[in-house]
Structures are given as structure tokens and as C-alpha cells.
Amino acid sequence: MRNKRGAKDVKRAELQSYLNNFLAIDRVKDYCPNGLQVEGRDSIQKIITGVTACQALIEHAVAEDADAILVHHGYFWKGEPAEILGMKKRRLQLLLRNDINLFAYHLPLDVHPRLGNNAQLARLMDWPDPSPLTTVEPEGVVMYAELSHDESAVSLAEQLEQRLGRPLFCAEHNDQAIRRIAWCTGGGQGFIDAAAQAGCDAFITGEVSEQTIHSAREQGIAFYAAGHHATERYGIQALGEHLAEQFGFAHRFIDIDSPA
Numbered sequence: 001m002r003n004k005r006g007a008k009d010v011k012r013a014e015l016q017s018y019l020n021n022f023l024a025i026d027r028v029k030d031y032c033p034n035g036l037q038v039e040g041r042d043s044i045q046k047i048i049t050g051v052t053a054c055q056a057l058i059e060h061a062v063a064e065d066a067d068a069i070l071v072h073h074g075y076f077w078k079g080e081p082a083e084i085l086g087m088k089k090r091r092l093q094l095l096l097r098n099d100i101n102l103f104a105y106h107l108p109l110d111v112h113p114r115l116g117n118n119a120q121l122a123r124l125m126d127w128p129d130p131s132p133l134t135t136v137e138p139e140g141v142v143m144y145a146e147l148s149h150d151e152s153a154v155s156l157a158e159q160l161e162q163r164l165g166r167p168l169f170c171a172e173h174n175d176q177a178i179r180r181i182a183w184c185t186g187g188g189q190g191f192i193d194a195a196a197q198a199g200c201d202a203f204i205t206g207e208v209s210e211q212t213i214h215s216a217r218e219q220g221i222a223f224y225a226a227g228h229h230a231t232e233r234y235g236i237q238a239l240g241e242h243l244a245e246q247f248g249f250a251h252r253f254i255d256i257d258s259p260a
């Protein structure tokens, strides 16, 4: 069926089951619900994607009269207060008042072999044949690749800055030669030891902790924190483009910039 915008009319339930199945949400244990988090209108023609379901993203969706928002970071994280107060109230109120659906996919989007954040970062960086580091769960949350030639740690830093379009958050290395690289988009700094143990020469993630630097120095692994937001812009965008193709949706990715 076609509607007045000329787009296909897709029912929310159809999109929901397509996404849940496509991203295999039952296969991954997570800290938040994956899938439809806030129910809005029944039929969907226009979607907005973004990294985080912040107030500014919802405002964009309202201004563009979108039917659904798809994000990587949604709501209802394990351990957060259950009360709907303040910031949380304002976000939910804006969604509900405008009858906009909110879909959120966290770990299932990180690990998706083609459209996931890790897969899309490899694509952006031209890292060949990414494989999951099997010592880490869930599978695909840390990936690695062998470069075809030795890369200097400095030139890897430059490539990251150039392709991500922003300065690195932090880099710790001795300009050593890099051949095997591992990565985990977002807050994956805790995996640096697994990457070192797997014989990787470099580890790239979004964030850094104090102890990460000591891990890098003492195990001789080059470390790069390229930004949580910056490294996680690509999965949700690829998912939105895929849905636009699959269902004929109008789609727009809105980048609400964050230095973190």
C-alpha cells in the first residue's frame, strides 16, 4: 500500500518483528531492553536515526514529523532509577505527546556482522576481513583484523582522525609497528587486556579509563580512544539506510554531536 507521501505504509508491528529478527535480539544478553521501547503511532513511513535518544534528537523527530526514532542508546538501563522524573519525564512526554515510536538496539547493533557498529567501523577504516575475538563474549563485541602491511602507530592515529573527522580522545603508544588490530566501539576500554592477550598490536575503542593506559604501556599494545559517540555513529546509520531500502522509508540520520 502507498500513502500520500508516496512511501510504503508499514505497520509498527511489522517493523518491530523485522528488526528484532534481523538483529537477533534474543541471542545477546544486555543491560537494557532491545526493540520497541516506547510505543507510538501504528504506521510508519518516516524514520530518524541517531546515536542516543536525547531530547535534541526527539525535537528533530518532532520537527520532521517522523513516525519512529531508531537509536543505539535508548532508555531503561539496568540499575537506573525506575521513577519517571525530570529529564526522563521530559523525553518520554515529548515522545508520547507526539505519538513517536522509539526503537533502541544496543549490543545487538554493536555485534551485527554487516551493519553493526564494529563492522561499520572496519568498513570506514578499510580494515580487511574482520573476525570476532572469540575469547570475549558476546561474540563480535570485540573484533580483530590483520593489516596487509605494517602500519606505524602514528599513521594509524592519523587515519582514525581523518576518517572519523575529529581529534582522538587519547592515544598511548611508542610509534611501534601495527599489524594486528582489535577494536570495540563505544565504552570498550575494559577489553584492552583481552586484545593484548590475543597478540594484537593495537586496540581501538571509544573511551579510556585510568588503568587502560597502564595496560597499554605494560603490555606494549598501542591504544586509541576515538570517542564513544564518534565510533558509534555508523551502525545505526547503516541500519536506517537498510530499512529505507527494505521498506521504502524516508530516512535521515541526525548527528547530535558529543565530544565524549
Ligand SMILES: [Zn+2]
Pocket (backbone or CB within 6 Å): 072, 073, 185, 186, 187, 228, 232
Ligand atoms: Zn555505546
